[in-house]
Amino acid sequence: MTLFNYLRALALFYRLLLPQTALLSAVVLGATWLGAGLLNTPWPPRLGPGLVLMKLATFPVVAYLGQRLRPEQHWLFRNLHLSPGQLWAPVLVLDTVGFGAFVGLLNQLWA
Incomplete structure (x- = not known):
C-alpha cells in the first residue's frame, strides 16, 4: 500500500469516528467547565x-x-491490509493534538 492510499484510508477512518471524538471532547470540556x-x-x-x-x-x-x-467497517480496512493499530495510533495522536490546540486557542481567547 502506498503512502497516499494509507493516508486516504486513515482520513476515511478518522472521518467515521469524528462525531464520537468531538462529542467526547465536548464532554471533557463540559466536565471541566462544571x-x-x-x-x-x-x-x-x-x-x-x-x-x-x-x-x-x-x-x-x-x-x-x-x-x-459500524460493524462492517472492520472488513473494509481489513481488505486494505490495515491492522487496527495502524488505524488507531495516528487517530489517537491527531485527535489529542487537535484537542490540545483547541484548548490552547480557548486559553488565548480568554486571556
Whole structure:
C-alpha cells in the first residue's frame, strides 16, 4: 500500500469516528467547565497532564462505539491490509493534538 492510499484510508477512518471524538471532547470540556463553576477555579483549564489523560481515557469509549455502530467497517480496512493499530495510533495522536490546540486557542481567547 502506498503512502497516499494509507493516508486516504486513515482520513476515511478518522472521518467515521469524528462525531464520537468531538462529542467526547465536548464532554471533557463540559466536565471541566462544571468543575470550574463548582470549585471556583479558572476556566478554560490549562493544558496539563490531567486534562490530556481525561481526553485519552475517552478513547476506549470511542473504540467501543465505533465497533458497535459500524460493524462492517472492520472488513473494509481489513481488505486494505490495515491492522487496527495502524488505524488507531495516528487517530489517537491527531485527535489529542487537535484537542490540545483547541484548548490552547480557548486559553488565548480568554486571556
